[in-house]
Amino acid sequence: MVALLATLLAYPVLYAVRLAFTDPLTGHFPSLVNYAQLGRDALFWRAVRNNALLPLASVVVELVVGLALALFLSRRFPGRAALRALVVIPFALPEIVVLTIMRYIFVRRGYANAALAAVGWPALDWLTPGSALAWITVVLVDAWHVTPVMFLILLAALAGIPAEIGEAAQLDGAGPLARFRYMTLPLLRPALLAAVLLRGVDALRIFATPLVLTGVEGVPVLSSYAYHQWSDYGNDAAAAAAALVLALASVALSVPLLRLREAA
Amino acid sequence: MKRALFHVAGGSAVAASVLLPLALILKQAFTPEAESFAWPPTWLPQQLTGANFRVLFSSVELPYGLQLSLLVGGLTVASTLLVTLPAAWLAARAPAADRRLDATLVIARVFPSIALAVPLAALFVRLGLYNSPAALGLWIAHTLLAIPFAFFVLRTGLRRVPVELEEAAQLDGATPLGAVLRVTLPLAWPSIAAAALLVFLVSWDEFTYALVLQVTNRPLPPLLYYFAAFGYPGTASALAAIMLLPAVVIIALLAPAIRSGGLTGSGR
Amino acid sequence: MPSAARLIERRLVWRGLLIALLIALPACRQATHTLVLAAALLPSELPPYRAVLSAFEHDTGWRVVVVPQQYADIRRALAAEATAGSGTLDLVELDIYSLAAAAADVAVLDEAALGDELAALIPSAVRVGDVDGLRFLPHRLTWQALIYNHAVLGAPPRTWDELLAVARAHPGRIGIKGALYEGLTCDVLPFVWSAGGSALAFDDPGTRAAFHFLAALAPSLNPQSAVFREASIAEAMARGEIVLELNWPFAMSLFADQGLAPQPIRSAPLPAGPAGAATVLGGGYLAIPRGAPHATAALGLARFLLSAPVQRELHQRLGWFSARRDVAPTGDETLLAGFAAMRDAVRARPEIADYPLLSRLWQEAFRAVAFEHVDPDTALATAARRWNAERRAAPSPQG
Numbered sequence: 001m002v003a004l005l006a007t008l009l010a011y012p013v014l015y016a017v018r019l020a021f022t023d024p025l026t027g028h029f030p031s032l033v034n035y036a037q038l039g040r041d042a043l044f045w046r047a048v049r050n051n052a053l054l055p056l057a058s059v060v061v062e063l064v065v066g067l068a069l070a071l072f073l074s075r076r077f078p079g080r081a082a083l084r085a086l087v088v089i090p091f092a093l094p095e096i097v098v099l100t101i102m103r104y105i106f107v108r109r110g111y112a113n114a115a116l117a118a119v120g121w122p123a124l125d126w127l128t129p130g131s132a133l134a135w136i137t138v139v140l141v142d143a144w145h146v147t148p149v150m151f152l153i154l155l156a157a158l159a160g161i162p163a164e165i166g167e168a169a170q171l172d173g174a175g176p177l178a179r180f181r182y183m184t185l186p187l188l189r190p191a192l193l194a195a196v197l198l199r200g201v202d203a204l205r206i207f208a209t210p211l212v213l214t215g216v217e218g219v220p221v222l223s224s225y226a227y228h229q230w231s232d233y234g235n236d237a238a239a240a241a242a243a244l245v246l247a248l249a250s251v252a253l254s255v256p257l258l259r260l261r262e263a264a
Numbered sequence: 265m266k267r268a269l270f271h272v273a274g275g276s277a278v279a280a281s282v283l284l285p286l287a288l289i290l291k292q293a294f295t296p297e298a299e300s301f302a303w304p305p306t307w308l309p310q311q312l313t314g315a316n317f318r319v320l321f322s323s324v325e326l327p328y329g330l331q332l333s334l335l336v337g338g339l340t341v342a343s344t345l346l347v348t349l350p351a352a353w354l355a356a357r358a359p360a361a362d363r364r365l366d367a368t369l370v371i372a373r374v375f376p377s378i379a380l381a382v383p384l385a386a387l388f389v390r391l392g393l394y395n396s397p398a399a400l401g402l403w404i405a406h407t408l409l410a411i412p413f414a415f416f417v418l419r420t421g422l423r424r425v426p427v428e429l430e431e432a433a434q435l436d437g438a439t440p441l442g443a444v445l446r447v448t449l450p451l452a453w454p455s456i457a458a459a460a461l462l463v464f465l466v467s468w469d470e471f472t473y474a475l476v477l478q479v480t481n482r483p484l485p486p487l488l489y490y491f492a493a494f495g496y497p498g499t500a501s502a503l504a505a506i507m508l509l510p511a512v513v514i515i516a517l518l519a520p521a522i523r524s525g526g527l528t529g530s531g532r
Numbered sequence: 533m534p535s536a537a538r539l540i541e542r543r544l545v546w547r548g549l550l551i552a553l554l555i556a557l558p559a560c561r562q563a564t565h566t567l568v569l570a571a572a573l574l575p576s577e578l579p580p581y582r583a584v585l586s587a588f589e590h591d592t593g594w595r596v597v598v599v600p601q602q603y604a605d606i607r608r609a610l611a612a613e614a615t616a617g618s619g620t621l622d623l624v625e626l627d628i629y630s631l632a633a634a635a636a637d638v639a640v641l642d643e644a645a646l647g648d649e650l651a652a653l654i655p656s657a658v659r660v661g662d663v664d665g666l667r668f669l670p671h672r673l674t675w676q677a678l679i680y681n682h683a684v685l686g687a688p689p690r691t692w693d694e695l696l697a698v699a700r701a702h703p704g705r706i707g708i709k710g711a712l713y714e715g716l717t718c719d720v721l722p723f724v725w726s727a728g729g730s731a732l733a734f735d736d737p738g739t740r741a742a743f744h745f746l747a748a749l750a751p752s753l754n755p756q757s758a759v760f761r762e763a764s765i766a767e768a769m770a771r772g773e774i775v776l777e778l779n780w781p782f783a784m785s786l787f788a789d790q791g792l793a794p795q796p797i798r799s800a801p802l803p804a805g806p807a808g809a810a811t812v813l814g815g816g817y818l819a820i821p822r823g824a825p826h827a828t829a830a831l832g833l834a835r836f837l838l839s840a841p842v843q844r845e846l847h848q849r850l851g852w853f854s855a856r857r858d859v860a861p862t863g864d865e866t867l868l869a870g871f872a873a874m875r876d877a878v879r880a881r882p883e884i885a886d887y888p889l890l891s892r893l894w895q896e897a898f899r900a901v902a903f904e905h906v907d908p909d910t911a912l913a914t915a916a917r918r919w920n921a922e923r924r925a926a927p928s929p930q931g
């Protein structure tokens with residue numbers, strides 16, 4: 001199966017490499033003409049920058065919210081089981097369904113601004129191209145969709161911490177914050193690290209969220225930039241060249257993830 | 265008392281943030297287009313209608329898209345399980361093979377779709393699989409995408425079947441393959457079913473490959489993108505409502521497996 | 533996991549899969565008497581278009597499946613089917629600007645079978661479809677007009693001065709399709725032409741005047757203009773976020789559909805600049821793919837679509853203009869008045885091999901001025917330099 005998968009993966013990748021390093025007009029290979037074109041394109045550099053920063057912000061938000069949810073839903077109270085199932089739903093929803101509704105929520109005359117108006121606050125331009133707020137909106141929407149993954153990993157890790165440890169600390173007079181800081185957090189460390197690495201590499205693939213919410217030019221990332229080159233300009237070579245940059249980053253960043261898995 | 269209040273408040277906040285967007289989809293799906301454009305927007309439906317669903321189903325392309333999504337999902341489940349089961353069994357039994365498989369599949373799992381979609385499009389054009397009416401090219405792409413998801417679930421399930429049972433069956437005269445088929449697979453059935461559902465969901469939800477590879481014979485996700493991008497909130501919401509139905513059913517079926525941790529680490 | 537076993541009954545899953553496959557199976561097979569037509573239709577255009585086709589379906593017994601998609605994707609599907617040698621598309625509609633590039637993928641049409649319909653067309657429109665033989669038939673001709681919110685503006689701006697006054701009175705509510713794509717070129721060239729500039733020169737006085745005007749307009753643009761495309765700008769118009777835009781006739785049928793036209797949204801001619809008004813010609817041409825499964829029936833469908841009653845119907849219901857001499861535009865309708873009035877101001881984009889580069893440079897120059905506050909003369913000088921440096925001098929094989 002490794003052989004089959006490798007062939008099915010390797011052929012397109014090699015094809016992409018050839019495409020990226022071939023001059024589309026002369027057919028000359030190898031050629032750096034596509035990368036020279038990317039280098040001149042300001043949109044490409046914005047995509048590179050966003051593709052480095054968005055996953056970072058996204059993972060931080062997911063981590064904080066996921067951990068808060070996991071801690072909250074490890075407590076015992078009626079309705080906990082239903083809430084646990086509910087929290088996972090966003091992840092199961094088709095990405096395009098999530099984005100469709102999120103766009104209706106965040107457009108200028110959408111539900112978010114209506115809610116702000118209801119409490120007497122001014123409307124916000126959630127999706128204005130190139131704005132910091134649009135960037136934040138993309139992060140929040142992405143986090144809404146994928147935080148359940150982080151939540152599930154951390155919930156499982158929390159369940160693995162024996163209750164006696166917490167009880168013993170409580171008897172020793174440790175407050176809830178101290179217990180979290182000195183007991184829970186160190187015990188969660190391996191799970192946190194694994195979750196952050198997995199989601200971090202995964203987040204590099206971000207594509208549909210910025211594309212659907214803000215358009216290609218609003219918050220460009222490498223995937224949407226490649227799609228734009230392919231779809232709007234029919235430039236397969238530039239698309240492959242940009243996508244290869246992203247692929248290389250993904251593979252390079254998965255090395256620490258693999259190390260961690262081997263150690264486990 | 266204070267604690268109970270905290271639980272109620274926290275629980276409602278969590279439930280609201282998940283359910284509100286879903287409620288808005290359903291509201292827009294069942295109200296006239298004009299109501300979706302109203303300012304200030306309505307939070308509760310003012311006028312109920314089935315018109316959006318009628319528009320969808322009268323377009324001919326929707327029933328076809330629905331069939332296509334189901335077909336690709338079903339085919340992807342079959343091909344993914346066929347390819348992944350032997351590999352997952354090998355990984356569960358042989359640590360050396362496991363390490364190699366694990367590394368390959370982690371990379372396959374995080375590899376950006378667009379980096380494969382563009383060259384695959386060119387490749388499929390030459391093979392006659394691009395935009396195929398039975399979505400054959402998309403099927404191959406979805407299988408590639410789903411293999412890692414299935415692998416991690418199946419490996420966990422197969423590891424829980426003691427190797428001694430297979431050995432005992434062989435002592436009773438079963439061939440090695442027969443032992444796996446008659447002893448291991450039935451015992452690992454829950455994880456196989458979970459993997460099948462998960463793979464179907466991966467294919468049903470998938471947007472990037474579908475957008476690039478199926479341009480006129482479209483399954484549901486690119487069709488929804490088309491309706492949403494071209495200014496039809498009611499129709500788009502109706503289609504979105506149809507699409508989220510299987511997702512919610514499958515997550516309900518998978519809930520026990522999710523709670524036991526069998527699916528974590530499989531990710532997006 | 534064990535609890536999952538109880539929930540997921542083995543037989544149930546198999547049965548579910550089987551049912552799913554049974555439902556899905558028909559997707560593999562095309563029904564025998566079905567024609568597939570891919571056209572650049574919007575969801576709003578689909579119901580009226582389908583209604584027009586029902587007469588054809590009734591008379592011939594063929595069922596027509598209309599696949600609405602963007603031109604670029606139709607071309608991609610067409611090229612893929614040409615390479616594969618087989619496919620599902622019987623008839624396709626292509627952008628007037630992609631005809632030369634798509635010629636090899638479509639069949640030469642049997643002119644005798646088209647009969648009188650061919651004779652009724654404007655000869656120049658037919659000539660455009662002749663690429664080494666007649667391959668493309670004019671399905672519709674379109675161009676842009678001004679679309680404005682009548683309830684907010686009262687009268688539409690008639691000149692650049694009036695446009696600027698409207699823009700200053702409604703800051704943030706003027707829309708331009710400013711995404712990086714061909715649609716932006718179609719918004720920019722009318723301004724260039726209206727100032728007497730040339731689509732082929734970035735540094736002539738008319739072009740400079742146009743860009744200085746656009747720079748004056750820029751502060752009033754809706755910030756979403758940087759990503760607006762045909763559909764998203766129409767949606768912003770429907771939501772009342774903008775009060776004025778340039779768009780194709782589809783937008784008016786969309787607004788009418790939504791109960792927003794002719795009140796409050798109406799169409800008007802584009803405001804006239806120093807050299808008058810101008811708008812870009814667009815259009816869709818029909819062709820039969822080389823590997824079309826039902827080529828003969830497809831030709832019949834094409835003939836039906838070009839017939840006078842159908843073209844008249846499409847003009848009335850969708851605002852498409854016909855290439856038939858006997859289908860006169862009805863200019864008195866409120867809905868499409870602006871489009872009818874622009875009929876004599878329609879101009880074609882340059883037909884040159886380097887057009888994609890040229891178009892992209894117009895887009896980038898506009899974006900630099902409108903969204904990055906670059907001085908118009910600097911932006912145009914940059915475009916002119918790149919045009920001279922990067923264009924491939926060799927003349928195009930297609931001319």
